[in-house]
Amino acid sequence: MAKNRIYCFSGTGNCLDLAKNIARQMGDTDIVMMRSEPVDFDARECERVGFLFPCYAGGLPGRVEEYAGRVMITPGTYTFGVVTYAGYPGCGLHILHRLHPLDYWAGVSHQCSCIWLFPHDLTASPEKSQAGSEQAAGRIAADLLAKKRTGKAPPKALVNQIESKAWPALSKKKAALLDASTDCIGCGRCVKICPRGNIHMQGIHPQFGLDCIGCLGCLQYCPVGAISMGAVTEKRERYHNPNVTPEELTKAILSFD
């Protein structure tokens, strides 16, 4: 078992890319994915245990709160949380801090993957955001190796708490708009990438259920851009992190010596 462990959720690769860059620079680190089970919840032998996830509707994505709550950490272990976001970090770190008091936390802005709401290059170009994320990885890895403490509690804006409570219902409504056009080549990548097992092939055409957390991995990683979630996404440019493949995203554990 590696000395350091990062529990990570990522829908379109930004968080996994950041986790990989931090892990590479820290060394002796396992990234344990929290997308779907099995998740190795036993981190009792680790020296540093952290969580890295995107802000979704001001809060935590999918089952991250449940999974994080099941992680076993030995009292006194150094803990950390990192959130990526497009415009604001939300209250996800605050929720996590209640489950596992965090010694250190940080937020890193990246491209917006929620393209039905905003175009992905909302705040900066993809290249600029990626460079910022890579710089942040270096800073965060150095802080974690030094076991730096943030010294204040993570943000918990009430508006984000309300927004995140409303999200699951809205997410189901949006899921009803998921569709694959006649451009679909029936490759089944969307089926493999969905962290909820919400997509099934009927013949060579994917069928979408309503058990959707809105990560948009299916849409953003579709090799021919055939998947949409309503008219607005048909017009918008697709985005997923350029350094994360679908195969990596769906691994249970990624290890870095």
Ligand SMILES: Cc1cc2nc3c(=O)[nH]c(=O)nc-3n(C[C@H](O)[C@H](O)[C@H](O)COP(=O)(O)O)c2cc1C
């Ligand atoms: C469903 C959904 C909701 C999101 N909500 C927010 C939000 O409330 N605030 C924000 O700044 N970014 C939001 N984002 C943007 C993501 O937090 C950001 O793109 C993140 O880097 C994605 O990480 P990933 O590529 O690892 O999935 C949202 C993205 C999605 C897909």
